[in-house]
Amino acid sequence: KQEVTQIPAALSVPEGENLVLNCSFTDSAIYNLQWFRQDPGKGLTSLLLIQSSQREQTSGRLNASLDKSSGRSTLYIAASQPGDSATYLCAVCYTGRRALTFGSGTRLQVQP
């Protein structure tokens, strides 16, 4: 079964700290992987998309890496801010499928 798991489920850090969110997937035959941000009761905002052939993507203070052989991706957030507080979701598009398979998310709280 193609699954996506995110650890931890929740995380609370003080402002300014660098942090890493983890995502693991069960099948290495992926087309791409996306990280999303979701604010309470809202839709999803795409943060970074990594194609199967890529190892990492960067946008501002965010860096996402992909290791297909180990079935893992990480989202690194540098110098966290209270405005980064949200749920972060990892989603995998497996080869041959048109759907995204999502993890349950990591709920991040950055304390001022």
Add this chain to the structure above:
Amino acid sequence: DAGVTQSPTHLIKTRGQQVTLRCSPKSGHDTVSWYQQALGQGPQFIFQYYEEEERQRGNFPDRFSGHQFPNYSSELNVNALLLGDSALYLCASSLVGTGNEKLFFGSGTQLSVL
């Protein structure tokens, strides 16, 4: 440039009723996908529409049906509502064949079934 728009934003129904949710894709996009997100969970794929046809379907019963119109907008219909259908319903659009297929999501419709 308008993003993905969904209507209504909130909806309250009772068990056994039927509901229709609507979605307009981002300008220039031709593919619409629907997801169901239960509280505290990640979104679950319902189905995807392209060229007015259902391309792929997730593990949802036939009570869930959809439609795509020539202008690429889409509807999600749910019949015989159950309490368990209460969730945030998300629409996402993309442009097929780009080799990227980055998804853009709407803000969702919060459905409550009483």
